[in-house]
Structures are given as structure tokens and as C-alpha cells.
Amino acid sequence: MGILGFPSKVDHGFRTPDGGVIHGVMAEFGSAAEIYHAAEKLRDAGFQKWDVFSPFPIHGIDEAMGIKRTILPWIVACGAITGVSAALLMQWWMSAVDYPIVVQGKPYDAWEPFVPITFELGVLFSAFSALIGMLALNGLPRWNHPLFKSDRFLRVSDDAFVVVIEAGDPKFQGAETVDMLQGLGASDVELVEE
């Protein structure tokens, strides 16, 4: 992946017979259980640039694939702190610094009436950072992806389960990788062009 999620143009030397650059191999499996076991084997085989695509999140697949925990909660925590600080600063500055007005004889900088808005803005900023952080970590939104060329891939959002090993993976070995995927029980294996 290059800058802003656009695939980098590094040529790894794997080409189709027509001379097109190969993005990777795509293998279809019959069910969530089969692809789960295949993922464990691929993880243990040491692949790096590969992924499992499924119509729904498969329970425990992150462990089977060896995916690290996401840093998303820390991003949301930063959003929460920003929202809370911005709200307190805004209310304090507007009520106590820029134009203080006596309301009900209370101190200008009493914090108690600021609590509801502080809470609301904390939630608002956290929610935005959860959604935007999730999309950014996933490299989304993006206009297109080489995988969308495959009809089989378009069935993933219906009921297909596929594994894709990218040709850019250091352990990718062309035909041998295809054989390995078939050995893991893939029902169909196809090449996807970049």
C-alpha cells in the first residue's frame, strides 16, 4: 500500500501469460469453518500481505490470522480528551473571559453548569474519531481496488469466502502458492491482475 491507500507501482516480477502484473491469487473456500482453518495454516506459513474476505466478521478470525490489536481505542480516547477540553475551554472563555455576565449571582467560572455540554462534546468528538479513525486505519474510503475486477470477489458480500495472497508478499512464489492454497482445501483459485 502506498500513500493514501493507492497501491504502489512496485513490480515484483509476477506476471500473467498476457504480461499483466499480478496483484495476487484468490482462493475460494466453502464455509467460515474451512477458511478459518486455512487462515491458521497461512498465518503459520508466515505470509504477511494476505487477507481473508468474508460476508460477515468471522468470530476469532483475527487470532487465526494473527492480526494485531487495533489502536483505534487510543484514537477515540484522544478524541474524547479533545472534545472535553474544547468544551470546557469554550464555555469558560465565553462565560468568564470574553464577556462575563452575572447569571443568578453565580461565579463566572463555576464548572458545574458546564458539565452537560462538556459531556456532549466529549461524546461527539469520540464518535467522529471512532468512525474516521476506523476508516483511516482501513485505508478507506477509496474509489477502486484490483480485487473488484473479479466476479468471484463480488460474491464475497453475498456468501463467498476468499483468501487473497498478494504477489508483493515476500513468501509469494507464484504457482507454488497456488498449489498450497489448493492443498488447504480451496475450491477455486484464480489470479487477479493489478
Place this chain on the structure above:
Amino acid sequence: MSHVPPDKLTADRLAGRAPDANDWAPEPGSGDGSLTEDPSYRAPLVLNNRSVHEITEIVCGYAEKSPGRWWLPVFGLASSLAGMAQIMILYLIITGVGVWGLNNQVDWAWDITNFVFWIGIGHAGTLISAILCLFKQQWRTAVNRAAEAMTIFAVICAGIFPGIHVGRAWMAWFLAPVPNSNWIWPNFRSPLLWDVFAVSTYATVSLLFWFMGLIPDHATLRDRADLRLRQNPHQARLPFTPFKPDVLRVFIYGLLALGWRNSSRHWMRYEKAYILLAGLSTPLVLSVHSIVSFDFATSILPGWHTTIFPPYFVAGAVFGGFAMVLFLLIPARELFPNMKDLLTLRHLENMSKILLVTGMLVGFAYAMEFFIAWYGGNDFEYYVFAYNRALPTWLHEDGAPYWWAYWTMITCNVFSPQVFWIKALRRNPVVIWLVALAVTIGMWFERFVIIVTSLHRAFLPGEWHMFYPTWVDILTFVGSCGIFLTLFLLFLRFMPIFPIAEIKAILPEADPHGPGHGHDDHGNGHSTNEGEGH
């Protein structure tokens, strides 16, 4: 990819042209199959042994095909009412709030009643999507998408009223934290300003939550349209337009799906974001109606100045919101093919139980208000509850002119849900729908009672004044129902009305370790891994 309409699939099965869904039949005595009392296994969340592919076909079918002849007339009526609401609002703005029945004593009436009513409706959507998610209540997947949509549409309706009731609607920007022409900032000690922040945060976060949940399902609709286009590039164009329907679908659903491609690495962060948003929405939804209740509770008006208001308002909001969910989805369940497989009698029963519980919470709050009015020893407060609300004029000459509104509220909100103590009644969709209708009416009256009966006879008898709605009041409220229904009908027609990916994830075949789906030879996933070595 097969492109069989879901109703045709079922028709084929019944005619024997397609294999039956694994010879599935409901157990005797379990209603549609979901009402099993057998504790040794979980009641199915999706009936008829639907496969992952069938879930896609059924739910995408709702968005891709005409829902039937009923839709257009209903939509025509709803959108006419919505148009009428806009005319009423325009009339109000160009004439003044005098076109409403408000007066110097009852200066909040139907406007704020409608505001609190609509904002309360929304709370069930957030409760279902957030709180039931945190509690891992898997049955929520049958209703959460529609309930979240309902939340957003209800908040839109709610947002109209505070904006237009200020009289000079072009001054509505005073609500925002920008200085006015004298460089004075808004008053951050006012609950009305807290309310602005609470409601706008609630609307925004609900929209984000809904949008995020829709991303994978929009991707499903996009991919199906793309596949159809690849198989048949020469589709007929839509009448009077240069567009092929699937080209439009690929473009619009594709934009909304943000390039989602069902990657497990993405799913992992997506699920984390979903849980985080659920965790954020849970205190948010509790705060919103609490802050709405502060609008009343921080005033000194008897009948409003009570500490029970925040929990009482939240319970009432959840109560009214669930009633609206049932009110909308029970007819939808009859009108859309195969929806009864996804939204089972057990789902309806669960929601009826929530209506019963929250109805009694609300009943407790009504009783406690009365108790404190007597026990607190405040004459004014006692007067409000006894003589402004409860005591009928035909029992006492100083009785409450609005007694009928109070007793409508009590009948609808406290008595009507009690029928759900009887098992047969809480499993009967017609009964549930009638109770939901009663509760929706009752919850509107609750807000009317709180606002108008407290205001119309405040401290000084010289100020006492009745409120009567004008035709503009009535048509604006009816029109806001039209706006709500118009948006909901568009949602039913064009969007995935069930969370497709979430429903797939709760099917038995989604479990990578579960037995009984053709992988018994592998046994448990972990033992396979260790047994075969690497």
C-alpha cells in the same frame, strides 16, 4: 449469481421446484418456531433454516424490487402530509406564532409537546443498537436497522419544532455558540442551551452509527448490481432518464459503501469501532432525555420542578420508542415477503416485555410524582397534581379542565401494557400493534399533560388561561407525522432494512467452530490445528 425474487424462491419451494429448506418445520406449540420453551437449545433467531445467500436475497430484494402496490398510495399520502407540514411552517413563519393557540400563560404547548414526543421516539433505536449490543442480545439484529432509521427520522421531526416555535425563526442562529450583535455569548447556564448541544450531538452520533452499520450492507447492494451489469450490460434504462438502474445503484450504493471490501482486517477494526460507538451512545441516549427534562425540572413551575424527571423521561422515551418500533414493523412484517423469517414472534414478544417493564417504570414515576406532591407538603405542587391533572370536573367544581388528557395518558401508558402479562396476548401481533398504538397516543398525551396542565394554572389565578389548539397546530403535528412516515417509507424502499452482515453472523453456519454443518470430520478448530501440526 442467482437473481431470484425471494417470494418466487419460496413459491418454488412450496411447488416442489426447489429443494425445501432442509425440511424445516416449526415444532408443535412453538408458534412460528421461535417460541420454543425447550431450555436445552436456543430458539432460532432466523426461521426456515435460511442460508447466508438467502439472507442476502431476501434483504436486498426489499431494496431492489418494488415492495408491492401498497407502497405508492401510502407514500403519496405521507408525502402529501409532509408537504402540508411545510406549508404550515411557511404560514407560521410569514404570519407569526399567533397562528398557533399559544397565549401568554400557555407559552409552550403543542410545539414543545411534539418536540419531546419525537425526540423520545428516537430513544428506542439507540437503545436497541447500543445497549442491547453491549449486553450481547443477538435478537437485536432483527430490528436494529429499522429502529436506528426511525431514530434519525424522529430526531429530524423533533428538530423542526424548537426551530420554528421561537417566533422569529431567522434568529434561530442564537442557539449556536456565536456572539450576537452586541457580542454577547449564549448563556451556558441555561438548560435550553444544553438541550441544543444534547439534541444535535444525539442526531449526529445516531447518524454516524447508522451510516457505519450500513457500510457493509451498501457494499452488498453495490456488488450485486455490479455483477448484474457484468452479466447483462444491456439493461433497459429507467423511464425518462439516461440511467440504467444498476448503474445508478453501483454509483450511489458504491459511494455510500466507501469502497468497503469485506476484509477481515477491516472487519476487526469495524467491530471495534462498533463496540466503541455503542459504548458512547449508551450514556449519550441516557443524557439526552435527561437534559430535555432539565428544560422543565430546573424551572420553578409546580409540576415541572421535580427531581424524578430525568429517569422518568428516559423510561418514557424508551417506552414510547419501542411502541413506535412495533407500530411500524408489525405491518411491515405482513407486507414484505419472508420478513417473518427474520422478525419472528419471539422478537415481538421480547419487545412486548420491554413495553411492559418500561410501562410500569413510567407508571411508578406517575405514582411517585403524586406521592411527593402530597408528602412534600408544597401546596402549589399538590394543587397542580390534584386539581390541574387528575380530578375530573364532574367530581369537583375546581377539578382539572384537562382531566381527560391525564386519564387518557394513564389508560394508554399504565393500563394498556398490562395485557402483556398474558402469554397468548404478548405473542399476538394484532394485540401488540393495538397496544403500541395506544402507547404512542399515551406518550404524546404525557408530554401534553406535563406541559399544558402545569402552565395553564400557575401561581396567580389572575393568570389562568386555557389552551386550545388551532387548525395550524393540528395540521403541523399531523404533517410532522407525514414527514416521519415519508422518510421511513423511502428507507423501506431503497435501503437495506435489516443489517445483512449482522444477521449472517448470528446464523449457525457462521460459527467457525460450531458442529453440525458438514465439518464434523474436522471437529474443533483448535484441536485440528494442534493435531495436524505445522
